[in-house]
Amino acid sequence: QVQLQESGPGLVRPSGTLSLTCAVSGASIRSSNWWSWVRQSPGKGLEWIGEIVHSGSTNYNPSLQSRVTMSVDKSKNLFSLDLRSVTTADTAVYYCARYTMGSSWYFPDSWGQGTLVIVSS
Amino acid sequence: DIQLAQSPSSLSASVGDSVSISCRASQGISNYLNWFQQKPGKAPKLLIYATSTLQSGVPSRFSGSGSGIDFTLTISSLQPEDFATYYCQQTYSVPQTFGGGTKVDIK
Numbered sequence: 001q002v003q004l005q006e007s008g009p010g011l012v013r014p015s016g017t018l019s020l021t022c023a024v025s026g027a028s029i030r031s032s033n034w035w036s037w038v039r040q041s042p043g044k045g046l047e048w049i050g051e052i053v054h055s056g057s058t059n060y061n062p063s064l065q066s067r068v069t070m071s072v073d074k075s076k077n078l079f080s081l082d083l084r085s086v087t088t089a090d091t092a093v094y095y096c097a098r099y100t101m102g103s104s105w106y107f108p109d110s111w112g113q114g115t116l117v118i119v120s121s
Numbered sequence: 122d123i124q125l126a127q128s129p130s131s132l133s134a135s136v137g138d139s140v141s142i143s144c145r146a147s148q149g150i151s152n153y154l155n156w157f158q159q160k161p162g163k164a165p166k167l168l169i170y171a172t173s174t175l176q177s178g179v180p181s182r183f184s185g186s187g188s189g190i191d192f193t194l195t196i197s198s199l200q201p202e203d204f205a206t207y208y209c210q211q212t213y214s215v216p217q218t219f220g221g222g223t224k225v226d227i228k
Binding site for chain 1: 153155163165166167170171174176210212216217219221222
């Protein structure tokens with residue numbers, strides 16, 4: 001059974017960089033799955049941040065693309081998110097997720113529990 | 122970006138009721154439409170993928186239908202554990218987007 005676990009600082013200063021990792025167990029980061037970050041601002045809906053595959057290929061949300069970098073560490077079976085120049089608007093619960101792809105489907109079937117990141121001075 | 126308009130934004134229902142939630146896309150998304158259930162403080166849980174395929178372990182009272190731009194999640198015979206917020210998601214194009222959510226609470 002695949003499990004994902006987010007980790008990282010719960011508090012980030014404005015203009016700083018938000019850095020999170022997602023440790024994957026029960027599955028290999030080298031598989032054909034894509035690995036994604038999704039966030040949810042307090043009391044709000046869900047926002048897709050971007051995705052990465054083991055080769056390092058990425059897709060980012062254009063609304064965040066100038067500030068986002070994702071990477072994969074195959075030796076540690078984890079993937080990471082860096083979000084630069086954060087503001088209070090980046091305060092949210094950040095989830096990592098595994099996506100499964102088929103001939104006519106693409107869906108996140110496993111999620112981490114989420115980690116709250118607050119941007120505040 | 123493809124916008125997903127979910128309706129209603131909230132509804133009240135009783136145990137045993139059948140409810141339907143609509144998700145309308147701003148352009149065609151083939152069948153790349155997924156549905157999630159989310160409870161407070163928890164991650165979204167996948168219910169249905171590819172419009173109508175039930176995720177393993179999800180009760181059969183959940184069903185999905187639709188095509189093109191109009192999609193529906195139906196919960197037949199609501200159970201106490203079904204009171205939650207439901208989201209649709211399109212994975213047809215980047216950026217992936219989610220509907221605004223439908224909160225189902227107890228009447």
